[in-house]
Each structure stands twice: as C-alpha cells, then as structure tokens.
Amino acid sequence: MTWLSTLPGFAVSALVLLGPGMLWGALLGLRRLTLLALAGPLSVTAAVVAAELASLAGVRWSLIPLVSVTLAVGLVLWLMRRSYAGSLPERIRTDPGRPLGRSLTAWAVAAVPVGLITLWIFGHPENIAQSHDNIFHLNAVRYIAETGNASSLDLGYLGTRAPVFYPAGWHALVSLVLVTSGLSVPAAINVVNLSIVLGIWSVGCLFLVTRVTGERRSALLGAAVLSGAYSSFPYLLYEFGVVFPFLLSIALLPAVLGLVVQLLRVGAPLRTMTAANLLLLAGVAPGLAFAHPASLVGALGLSLPMVLAAAYRRLRRGSMPAWRTLVPTAAFLLVLGSAWMLLRPSRGGSDNWDELGNVQLALHEVLTQAPLYRPPAYLAAALTLIGAVALIYRRRHLWALFLYCLGAMLFVIGNWKEAPDLRWIVAGVWYNDFFRISAMLPVSGVILASVGAVALVDVLRPAVRRYLASGSGIASGRGRRMSAAAVVVVLAGLALAPLGAVQRGVAEAAAKYQFTEDSQLLTADELALIRRLPETVEPGAAIVGVPLTGASLSYSYAGIPGVILYGEVPPTDAGKVLFNSLDELTSNPEVCPAVEQTGARYVLDFGTRSVHPGERVVEPGLQDLTPENGFELVDSEGAAELYRITGC
Numbered sequence: 001m002t003w004l005s006t007l008p009g010f011a012v013s014a015l016v017l018l019g020p021g022m023l024w025g026a027l028l029g030l031r032r033l034t035l036l037a038l039a040g041p042l043s044v045t046a047a048v049v050a051a052e053l054a055s056l057a058g059v060r061w062s063l064i065p066l067v068s069v070t071l072a073v074g075l076v077l078w079l080m081r082r083s084y085a086g087s088l089p090e091r092i093r094t095d096p097g098r099p100l101g102r103s104l105t106a107w108a109v110a111a112v113p114v115g116l117i118t119l120w121i122f123g124h125p126e127n128i129a130q131s132h133d134n135i136f137h138l139n140a141v142r143y144i145a146e147t148g149n150a151s152s153l154d155l156g157y158l159g160t161r162a163p164v165f166y167p168a169g170w171h172a173l174v175s176l177v178l179v180t181s182g183l184s185v186p187a188a189i190n191v192v193n194l195s196i197v198l199g200i201w202s203v204g205c206l207f208l209v210t211r212v213t214g215e216r217r218s219a220l221l222g223a224a225v226l227s228g229a230y231s232s233f234p235y236l237l238y239e240f241g242v243v244f245p246f247l248l249s250i251a252l253l254p255a256v257l258g259l260v261v262q263l264l265r266v267g268a269p270l271r272t273m274t275a276a277n278l279l280l281l282a283g284v285a286p287g288l289a290f291a292h293p294a295s296l297v298g299a300l301g302l303s304l305p306m307v308l309a310a311a312y313r314r315l316r317r318g319s320m321p322a323w324r325t326l327v328p329t330a331a332f333l334l335v336l337g338s339a340w341m342l343l344r345p346s347r348g349g350s351d352n353w354d355e356l357g358n359v360q361l362a363l364h365e366v367l368t369q370a371p372l373y374r375p376p377a378y379l380a381a382a383l384t385l386i387g388a389v390a391l392i393y394r395r396r397h398l399w400a401l402f403l404y405c406l407g408a409m410l411f412v413i414g415n416w417k418e419a420p421d422l423r424w425i426v427a428g429v430w431y432n433d434f435f436r437i438s439a440m441l442p443v444s445g446v447i448l449a450s451v452g453a454v455a456l457v458d459v460l461r462p463a464v465r466r467y468l469a470s471g472s473g474i475a476s477g478r479g480r481r482m483s484a485a486a487v488v489v490v491l492a493g494l495a496l497a498p499l500g501a502v503q504r505g506v507a508e509a510a511a512k513y514q515f516t517e518d519s520q521l522l523t524a525d526e527l528a529l530i531r532r533l534p535e536t537v538e539p540g541a542a543i544v545g546v547p548l549t550g551a552s553l554s555y556s557y558a559g560i561p562g563v564i565l566y567g568e569v570p571p572t573d574a575g576k577v578l579f580n581s582l583d584e585l586t587s588n589p590e591v592c593p594a595v596e597q598t599g600a601r602y603v604l605d606f607g608t609r610s611v612h613p614g615e616r617v618v619e620p621g622l623q624d625l626t627p628e629n630g631f632e633l634v635d636s637e638g639a640a641e642l643y644r645i646t647g648c
Contacts, residue, residue: 001184006125006191009181013195016063016176020046020070024283027077033103033215037207037255038280040200044169044252044287046070051150051172060148061172063180098215103206106220110202113494114228117506118194121238125187127513130521132611133241135547136566137171138556141185144168144175146559152290160564160571169291170245185556193244196251197234202227204254208443209450211261212397214268221490222383222453223446229380229497230442231505232371239512240435249295252288253302253443259284260303264310266399297343297429298440300336305406307332309399340429347424350432357415357423357434366408369445370501371438377501379493380449387452400447407444411437457489517638521611522550525638529604533558536635536642537602544578544645545604548617554604563598568617574598582621585630585647592648603631603643 021042025035046069054065128134136158143158144150150172156164170192178188205227206220213219237247261267263277289296311329315322362371369377369384384404391401413419414427414434423432430436464485498506515524522530533554537543543562545551552562563575570576574594582603585591595601603625610617625631630647 001125001187003119003125006183006187009177009183009188009191010195012181013173013177013191014199016047016066016173017043017192017195017199019043020066020073023070023074024077027074027081028280029081032098032100033203033207033210036103036107037203037258038284040196040204041252041255041284041287044173044200044248044291045283045285046073046287047172047176048152048169048287048290051168052152055149055151055154061144061150061175062148063176066176102215102217102220103203106206106224107203109221109490109494110205110224110227111198113497114202114234115194115198117228117498118197118234118238121235121506121510121513122190122194123510123513125190126184127190127515128186128522129239129242130512130514130519130611131239131242132521132548133243134521135550135552135611137189137242137244138185138553139565140168140171141174141178141189142556142559143565144171145179145185150175157571158565167245167249167290167292169287170248173248189244193238193247196248200248201234201251201254204251204258205446208254208258208261209447210268211258211270212267212400212447213451213454216454217486218454218457219450221486222450222457222493225490225493225497226380226383226446226449226453227442229377229449229502230369230445231374231377231501232438233440233442235502235505235509236372236435237439239509243292243436245292246295246436246439249288249292250439250443252284252291253295253299253440254446256281256284256288256299257302257306257443260299260306264306266306266309266313267397293343294429294436297339300339301410302403302406302440302444303332304336305399305402309402341425344429345431347428350424350428353417353432353434354420355417357417357432359412359416359418362412362415362434366411366441369441371411371441372435374501374504378499379496380445380501383449383452383456384445385452386456387448387450390451390455391448397451400451404445404448407441411441453493520613522553523638523640526550526606526640527557529635529637529640529642530554530557532635532637533560533604533642540599541601542599543602543604544582544598544600544622545606546579546608546617546619546622548610548612549606549608550611551604551606562604563600572598578621579619580621582645583624583626583629583631584621585645586628595645595648601645602634603645605641605643607639 018039021039022035024042025038030038047066050065050069051061053069054061059065128138140155140158147159150168152168153165154163155168155171156166174188174192177183177192178185183191205223209219209223233250234247237243237250259277259281262270262272263274263281288299307329311325314320314325365371369380388401391398410427411434413423414432414437416423427437515522515527517523530553537560543554543560545554545562547564547566548568552565554560555562555565563578564570570579574597577590577594578598578600581588581591603622605622605625608616608618625643630645631643632646633641634644635642
C-alpha cells in the first residue's frame with residue numbers, strides 16, 4: 001500500500017468529517033471561514049448522534065445512519081429558514097466579511113507543512129503507534145466494523161463484559177472510513193487522524209484567532225504558521241498513550257472557544273447574535289462530549305477568562321441591572337465547578353502519575369513553550385512574549401493573556417506531585433496526566449502568540465514600506481513587492497516554527513511508527529506472522545495471547561479474536577484458567593473445559609517483553625508450550641510462534 005492508494009480513504013474521511021457540518025452550516029447561513037471552521041465540529045456531532053440512534057434502533061453503523069441524521073436535521077433547518085422568511089441566515093451569519101480566498105490561503109499555509117510532517121511521522125500508511133493504548137483502539141475499530149455498533153454506551157470492554165461508557169466518537173469516524181473505503185484498520189486510523197488535524201485543527205486555529213483580531217491577513221497567516229509550531233499538539237498525541245479520542249477532542253477546542261468569544265463579545269466586533277452562538281454551541285457540544293468528556297470540561301475551564309472579562313465589562317458600563325450579569329455568571333461558575341468535580345475518573349485512576357512531575361521544570365517549560373523535557377519552541381515562545389507585551393500596552397483583550405496563564409497553571413499544577421490534593425482538584429479531570437494537559441497549551445496560547453505576530457508585523461510594516469519605496473521610487477510596483485515580502489516572512493516563519501521543541505517531538509513520534517526487530521508493541525516478525533494467521537487458523541477459532549506483547553492484535557489485523565482483546569486480566573473465569581494453567585492441560589482437569597468454553601484453539605507466543613519499556617509480562621500458563629504438554633508448532637517468524645492446542 002502507498003499513500004496514493006489511500007486517496008479514496010481521504011475522500012471518504014473528508015466527506016464524513018466535513019460533509020454534514022457543511023450542509024447544516026450552509027442552511028444556517030454560515031459563510032466563509034465560519035462555515036469552514038464549524039463544518040468539522042458539527043460533523044462530529046452528526047456522527048456521534050447518528051451512532052447512538054443507530055444503536056438504539058438496532059441498525060448497523062454505516063454511512064446510512066449518518067446520511068439519515070444529516071438529512072433529517074438539514075430538513076429541520078430548512079423548515080426553520082422558511083418559517084423565518086429568510087431572516088434566519090442573517091441572524092446566524094457571523095463572518096466579518098473578508099474574502100474566502102484569504103482564509104483558504106491561510107488554511108493551506110497551516111495544513112501543508114503539518115500534513116507533510118505528519119506523513120513523515122507515519123512513514124507507511126499501515127504503520128501503527130507502538131504504544132499501549134493502541135491495543136484497545138486498533139481492536140475497537142475492528143469491533144465496531146464487525147458488530148455494527150458504534151455507541152459510546154457500549155464500547156467499553158469491547159463486548160467481553162457488561163457494557164460501560166467509553167467515548168466512541170473517534171472510533172465511529174474511523175470505522176466509517178474503514179468499512180466504506182476498504183482500507184486496513186491501521187491505514188484508516190492514519191488517514192482519519194491526518195484529516196482531523198488538517199480539516200478541524202488547522203482551520204479551527206484560524207477561526208479562534210480571528211475572533212479576537214478580525215480576519216486581518218497578518219492574523220490569519222500568523223495563526224496558520226503557529227498552528228504547527230507547538231510540539232504538544234498535534235505531534236505528541238500521535239504517539240503518546242495513544243489517546244486518539246483525546247486528539248479529536250483537542251482538535252475541536254479552537255472552534256468551540258471561538259464560538260465562546262463570539263457569544264460573549266470579548267473579541268473583534270462581529271455581526272452576530274447571542275441566540276445564534278448559543279445554537280451553534282449546542283450544535284458542537286455533543287461532538288466534543290462524545291469525542292472526550294475531559295475536553296468538554298476543559299472547554300468550560302478555558303472559557304472562564306472570557307466569561308469574567310465579559311462580566312467585568314458589562315458591570316463597568318452599568319448599562320443594565322447588575323443582577324442580569326451576576327446571575328448568568330454565577331450559573332456558569334456553578335456549572336463549571338460541578339462539571340470539574342463530577343466529570344472525572346476515580347482518584348485511583350491517577351495512581352500511576354503520583355510520583356511523576358517536576359513543578360520547577362514545568363514553570364520553565366510553559367515560559368519557553370517546551371513541555372515534556374523538550375528544547376524551547378523558539379518562534380512560539382518569542383511571539384508569545386511579544387503578544388503579552390502588546391496586550392498589556394494596548395490594554396485590550398487582556399483575557400487572552402489570562403487564558404494563556406490558565407493553561408500554563410493547569411500544566412504546572414499537573415506536575416506538582418508534592419501537592420497531591422491540589423493537584424487532584426485541578427488536574428484530576430485528566431488523571432493528573434500532565435502529558436495530556438500539555439496538549440491544551442497550544443489551544444490556550446495560540447491567540448497570544450498570534451497577537452504577537454500581528455503586533456510585530458504592525459511595527460515592521462512602515463519600515464519595510466519605506467525601504468521598498470526607496471529602492472526604485474516607483475509606487476506602482478510597491479504592492480507586488482509588499483506581497484513578495486509577505487511571502488518571505490511566511491516562509492521564514494514556517495522554517496522557524498519547527499525549530500526546537502517540534503523537531504524533538506516529531507523525531508520522538510516518528511520513532512514510534514516503525515516496525516523493527518525490537519519495536520515496542522509489534523515487531524516486524526510478529527506482524528508478518530499475524531498477517532499469515534488466516535492461512536492457518538480456521539474460522540471461528542480464538543487465540544490465546546498476551547495483549548501487552550501485541551498478540552491480541554490478531555483481531556485488528558486478521559479478524560481472529562483473542563481470549564483477551566486488551567488489558568491484563570481475562571474477562572471470564574475460563575480465560576483466567578487458560579492464562580494460569582493452559583500448559584497443564586494434560587494434567588489439570590479444569591483446562592480443557594476452559595479451552596472449549598472460550599473457543600481457544602491456538603496460542604500466539606510473542607515472548608514476555610511488554611509494550612511498556614523495560615517491563616516483562618509472564619503468564620504462568622503459557623510457559624511450557626511443548627508437544628508433551630499438548631501443543632504443536634504450526635508457524636513461526638523469528639522468535640514469534642503460533643501453536644495449535646492438540647491436547648484437548
């Protein structure tokens with residue numbers, strides 16, 4: 001497979017990620033950048049709502065439920081337009097009216113470099129992130145494709161136990177691309193992740209920044225360059241965890257926060273109405289919640305500086321009774337506090353982070369835009385400083401500075417292991433996982449850095465104009481020379497953006513997307529053996545294999561389920577017997593009934609090396625797979641071996 005052969009998958013991914021939202025937005029009267037930026041978030045909402053309704057109705061998950069929901073909601077919006085006699089689009093429209101070409105150019109400036117870097121990270125279309133959580137994600141996509149159920153209410157445990165909630169928005173999108181385009185599971189994941197970053201994150205950053213600055217060319221291009229100038233998003237989430245649902249949710253945040261800025265009128269003067277922005281926020285909220293609930297809480301938290309700024313401005317003006325400001329502000333604070341403390345995992349879920357973190361280092365890292373032990377992000381850090389000075393000097397939009405400080409505070413306290421109770425209160429929503437929290441730093445910082453870029457351009461533009469004018473004295477060519485100068489500045493920004501933190505982050509991510517003799521989750525030999533399984537394993541047979549060694553990926557790659565699909569503990573008593581005593585099947589009377597009950601017919605032995613670096617996983621019942629104990633070696637590749645259970 002080549003990247004060229006994935007083009008049908010990219011077409012399906014673009015249709016799924018942007019199509020429903022484009023239709024809904026157009027019917028609402030959205031235009032230009034606003035339509036482009038909200039198409040993705042609205043489409044994610046369409047997908048998660050369609051997935052839940054399909055599950056309730058007993059309909060298989062496919063394009064049919066998505067198209068049905070898209071058309072049904074589209075019909076409602078069309079009827080609303082008719083009932084409002086054409087006034088609805090005017091009430092919803094939120095664009096400042098700048099030409100679409102300017103936004104498309106900026107989108108290309110943002111998307112092309114990040115896209116090329118991402119393709120380099122992935123390497124081959126079917127490479128996978130060699131990390132622990134990818135065991136679940138790879139198998140979950142296969143599970144949805146086979147069962148036809150993409151409901152978040154049922155995805156947890158992948159059908160091996162009683163269903164529990166797991167945010168399935170990302171999995172629903174990937175499974176649609178999988179079943180529609182014919183790509184493999186790994187290729188579908190890579191295609192969708194790249195589409196999310198380019199189609200939602202990149203344009204979302206443009207939208208968020210221009211809600212504050214207006215659609216100035218310098219603001220659009222500055223935001224475009226800066227959308228790829230941070231190592232913690234998107235590059236970190238390609239390889240850390242991997243927490244792909246969280247990647248989707250973070251990509252949605254800029255557009256969501258842009259709507260908050262519009263709603264509260266704390267940015268550039270835009271033609272917009274409160275009811276319109278509330279409607280749009282209601283439209284994107286389900287997608288954000290079912291992408292990852294933690295980012296819904298994060299959106300509420302990051303909205304706090306805007307809410308307080310809006311309340312302060314209204315109280316200072318005194319144009320209305322104070323209670324009309326204080327009551328909704330208090331209501332927001334109540335909702336924020338409740339969500340912050342209730343929509344979080346149990347405290348025991350963060351145990352593995354208790355001894356990790358360095359608060360002093362974290363303070364330095366947020367100042368240099370270099371989280372997670374990386375070198376400074378020189379361009380982003382410099383423009384952030386300039387932006388802070390510009391806002392303080394102009395005394396406008398100071399909430400954007402506090403937004404940056406709020407994101408920095410979350411990261412710093414997430415690193416503060418010496419204050420466990422405070423750390424849990426502030427960062428427990430994200431398991432005290434400061435890696436995840438670091439992914440929000442670009443969201444909270446891109447406005448400030450973009451303001452810095454605009455301020456720098458404003459300072460330098462007169463000098464550049466004088467210099468260009470003095471070169472020939474001919475005014476007619478000045479516009480072309482200014483355009484050429486702008487191109488040079490953008491190219492310089494794109495060249496500087498990856499220096500430092502991004503370089504390190506990209507290198508670390510690329511190292512996780514390789515099949516080698518010692519790759520962490522699946523080696524090249526193990527992958528080769530898994531791909532041959534359909535030639536050896538009869539339909540209906542299950543495989544005993546240790547998920548942490550990558551053996552359970554027989555399900556994702558070949559459709560052959562393991563007794564455990566992910567995790568470490570078998571979901572049934574029979575499975576526990578196999579992992580504790582399978583190699584005793586000739587002498588232990590409990591083993592063969594357990595083999596029959598689970599349908600296990602083969603053992604996939606990938607050794608004891610765990611996906612967790614430096615760790616070993618030893619299952620007592622899988623140590624002596626000898627002919628004398630009832631096992632026959634039927635295939636092997638290097639040290640990877642497949643045994644048939646013959647002793648029962």
